Amino acid sequence: MPYFEMSRLVLKWALTKPPTSRYPFEARHALAGSRGRLIFTKDNCVYCTVCAKKCPTGALVVNRAQKKWAIDRLRCITCGYCVEVCPKKSLELTTSHGTPAVTKDLEFYS
Amino acid sequence: MSTGTDQTFETVTIATLLDKVGAMRKEGYRLVQIGATRLPEQVELTYSFDLDNRLANLRLQLPAAEARVPSISSIYWCAFLYENELHDLFNLQVDGMAVDFHGHLYETAVKFPFGSTKAPVAKPAPAPAAGQPASKATVEPAASSNPAQPVSTLDFRL
Amino acid sequence: MARTIIPFGPQHPVLPEPIHLDLVVEDEKVIEARPSIGFIHRGLEKLVEKKDYVEFVYVAERICGICSFIHGQTYCQAVEAIMNVSVPPRALYLRTIWGELSRLHSHLLWLGLMADAMGFESLFMHSWRVRERVLNIIEATTGGRVIFGSCKIGGVRRDIDADGFQNMLAELTQIERDIREITKVFIHDNSVKARLGGVGVLSRQDAYDLGCVGPTLRASGVAQDMRQLGYAAFKDLQVEPITRPEGDSYARCSVRCEELLQSIDLIRQAISKIPAGEIAVKVAGNPNGEFIARTEQPRGEVAYCVKANGTKNLQRFRVRTPTFANLPALVKMLQGCELADVPVLVLTIDPCISCTER
Numbered sequence: 001m002p003y004f005e006m007s008r009l010v011l012k013w014a015l016t017k018p019p020t021s022r023y024p025f026e027a028r029h030a031l032a033g034s035r036g037r038l039i040f041t042k043d044n045c046v047y048c049t050v051c052a053k054k055c056p057t058g059a060l061v062v063n064r065a066q067k068k069w070a071i072d073r074l075r076c077i078t079c080g081y082c083v084e085v086c087p088k089k090s091l092e093l094t095t096s097h098g099t100p101a102v103t104k105d106l107e108f109y110s
Numbered sequence: 111m112s113t114g115t116d117q118t119f120e121t122v123t124i125a126t127l128l129d130k131v132g133a134m135r136k137e138g139y140r141l142v143q144i145g146a147t148r149l150p151e152q153v154e155l156t157y158s159f160d161l162d163n164r165l166a167n168l169r170l171q172l173p174a175a176e177a178r179v180p181s182i183s184s185i186y187w188c189a190f191l192y193e194n195e196l197h198d199l200f201n202l203q204v205d206g207m208a209v210d211f212h213g214h215l216y217e218t219a220v221k222f223p224f225g226s227t228k229a230p231v232a233k234p235a236p237a238p239a240a241g242q243p244a245s246k247a248t249v250e251p252a253a254s255s256n257p258a259q260p261v262s263t264l265d266f267r268l
Numbered sequence: 269m270a271r272t273i274i275p276f277g278p279q280h281p282v283l284p285e286p287i288h289l290d291l292v293v294e295d296e297k298v299i300e301a302r303p304s305i306g307f308i309h310r311g312l313e314k315l316v317e318k319k320d321y322v323e324f325v326y327v328a329e330r331i332c333g334i335c336s337f338i339h340g341q342t343y344c345q346a347v348e349a350i351m352n353v354s355v356p357p358r359a360l361y362l363r364t365i366w367g368e369l370s371r372l373h374s375h376l377l378w379l380g381l382m383a384d385a386m387g388f389e390s391l392f393m394h395s396w397r398v399r400e401r402v403l404n405i406i407e408a409t410t411g412g413r414v415i416f417g418s419c420k421i422g423g424v425r426r427d428i429d430a431d432g433f434q435n436m437l438a439e440l441t442q443i444e445r446d447i448r449e450i451t452k453v454f455i456h457d458n459s460v461k462a463r464l465g466g467v468g469v470l471s472r473q474d475a476y477d478l479g480c481v482g483p484t485l486r487a488s489g490v491a492q493d494m495r496q497l498g499y500a501a502f503k504d505l506q507v508e509p510i511t512r513p514e515g516d517s518y519a520r521c522s523v524r525c526e527e528l529l530q531s532i533d534l535i536r537q538a539i540s541k542i543p544a545g546e547i548a549v550k551v552a553g554n555p556n557g558e559f560i561a562r563t564e565q566p567r568g569e570v571a572y573c574v575k576a577n578g579t580k581n582l583q584r585f586r587v588r589t590p591t592f593a594n595l596p597a598l599v600k601m602l603q604g605c606e607l608a609d610v611p612v613l614v615l616t617i618d619p620c621i622s623c624t625e626r
Binding site: 117140141142143145147149156158163165167186187188190191192209211214215216217218223224 | 305306494593625
C-alpha cells in the first residue's frame with residue numbers, strides 16, 4: 001500500500017540489532033586495505049631525502065647531515081607515495097590508526 | 111585513451127565570434143564550458159560545444175591589456191554564469207551579459223585572484239614549534255631548538 | 269505587493285555545501301533568485317603553478333569529497349591523452365569499478381539528503397546505512413572512505429585480488445537487496461510523490477538549452493550520458509542512459525534510483541570481464557599539448573581542460589563541473605516557485621558546491 005511502504009522497513013529494523021557501533025567505547029576494526037598510519041624503521045634509512053621530496057603535502061622533513069627524520073602527523077594524508085619510492089624499504093603503511101596526534105609538532109626520529 | 115579524441119579547435123576573432131556561436135546554436139550544439147587561460151602576452155578563451163558527444167571548441171585570443179569580449183548570453187542564456195566567472199576571476203570585461211552580477215558572483219577575499227600568471231612568492235616557513243617542552247607526542251626533546259630544515263621548498267603553510 | 273529579500277544559505281540545514289541565494293519573494297512566491305558563490309573557493313586551479321603534474325592527482329581528487337574518484341580519474345585521462353600513454357586494460361577495469369562504486373555512494377548520499385529535505389528523517393538514515401556498506405567495500409579495496417587515492421597517471425596504484433572480488437560480489441548482493449527496499453519507498457510512497465511531483469518542471473527544450481547535464485538532463489527526456497563516449501572500460505560495457513519524460517523533481521529522483529541498480533549491474537559485468545595483467549605503466553617525461561577530457565560523474569558531465577607546455581608544471585587546468593552547468597537551470601526553476609519548495613529544488617540538481625568553486 002502506498003502509505004505503508006516505510007512501515008515494513010521500520011518494523012524490521014526495530015527488531016534487529018542496530019547497525020551502528022558504539023565507538024569510542026568499542027574499538028573500530030580496520031578493514032583489510034585501510035590506510036592507517038605511517039611506520040618508520042630507523043635501521044634501514046640512509047637519509048636520501050627522496051621521501052620528503054615526493055611527499056605531496058610536505059609532511060616529511062629529512063635532514064641528511066644531522067641524520068634526522070621527522071613527520072608532521074597532521075599533514076600526512078597516508079597516500080603511501082613515500083612507501084613506494086623509499087629505496088631501503090624503511091617505511092610502511094599499516095592498517096590501524098594508532099593514537100591520534102594531539103599537537104602540531106613534528107615527530108622526530110634521529 | 112580513445113575518449114572523444116575527435117575534438118576540433120577552431121580559431122575565431124571578436125568580429126566573427128557571435129556569428130559562429132549563432133551558427134552552432136542553429137545546428138543544435140549545447141554549450142559545455144567557457145574557459146580562459148592567461149598567457150604572458152594575451153588571454154586565450156576557449157568556448158566548448160557538444161553535439162552527439164562530439165566536442166567542438168572555438169579559440170579566441172585577446173591582448174592581455176585590453177581584454178574585452180562580447181557576451182554570447184543573447185544566444186546561450188546559460189553563458190551568463192561562465193562569463194561572470196571570467197570577469198570575477200580573470201578581470202575580463204564582458205559586454206552585454208544577460209544577467210550581470212557586477213563582480214558579486216564570486217565573493218573572494220582577493221579581487222581577481224587569477225589575474226596574473228606569476229606564481230605568488232612563497233612565504234617563508236614559520237619556525238616549527240618543536241622547541242616547546244609541553245608537547246606530549248613522541249617528540250625527541252631536540253637538543254638544539256633548531257629543527258631539521260625542510261628539504262622541500264614548496265611551502266603551503268599560509 | 270511588497271517584495272522581501274530572504275537570504276538562503278550559506279548555512280542551511282538542507283545544504284551539503286555552502287551556497288548563498290538571495291530570494292526575492294512576493295508573499296511566499298519566489299520571483300527571482302540571485303546566487304552568490306565563493307564560500308569554498310580554494311583557488312585549486314592556480315595550484316598547478318606549484319605542484320608538478322604527477323602529484324597534482326592528489327589535488328584533483330580533493331576538489332570534492334563526494335565525487336572525488338572520478339575527478340582523479342578524469343585528470344589522469346586528460347594527462348594520459350596528452351602524453352599518449354596507453355593504460356593497461358586491467359587498470360581501466362579497476363578504474364571503472366571504483367568509479368561505479370563512487371556513483372553508488374554519491375546517489376545514496378543524495379537520496380538521504382533529499383529525504384532529509386522533505387523531513388523524512390528515518391528514510392535519510394536508512395539510505396546512509398546502506399551507503400555505509402558501500403563505503404566499507406571502498407575502504408577495504410582502496411584504503412580510504414572518501415578520498416580513494418588509487419588513481420595515478422599511467423594506471424592505478426592498488427590491485428584487487430580474486431578474494432577481494434568475491435567479497436565485493438557478496439556485499440553487492442546484500443546492497444542490492446537494501447537498495448530495492450529503500451527505493452520502493454522513494455518511488456511509491458504517497459508523501460514522497462506529493463512533495464516531489466510537479467515541483468521544478470524543466471521541459472526538454474529548456475533543459476537542453478540551459479546546458480544541463482547528468483540526471484537533471486536525463487530526467488527531462490534527453491538521452492545523453494558521457495559513459496557512451498567509451499572511456500575506461502565502458503567501450504566493453506553497454507550503458508543505456510536512463511531517461512524520464514516528465515522533468516520534475518520526482519523524475520530526477522527516479523532516474524537516480526534506477527541508476528543505482530544500473531551501477532550495480534555494471535560493476536558485476538566489469539568484475540566478470542576484468543582481464544589479468546599489470547595495473548600501471550611507467551610514465552616519464554613532461555606533457556606537451558592540450559586536451560579536454562569528459563567523463564560522467566554522478567552529477568553529470570565534467571570537462572577537464574588541461575594544457576601543458578613541456579615543463580613539469582601544467583600551464584592551465586580548468587574544471588567545468590556538472591553543478592556549474594546545472595546552476596542556470598536552478599536559477600530558472602526557482603523563478604515562480606513556492607518558498608517552501610526552495611530546499612527541494614536546490615537539492616534536486618544535486619549541488620556539489622565544492623566542485624563548482626574549486
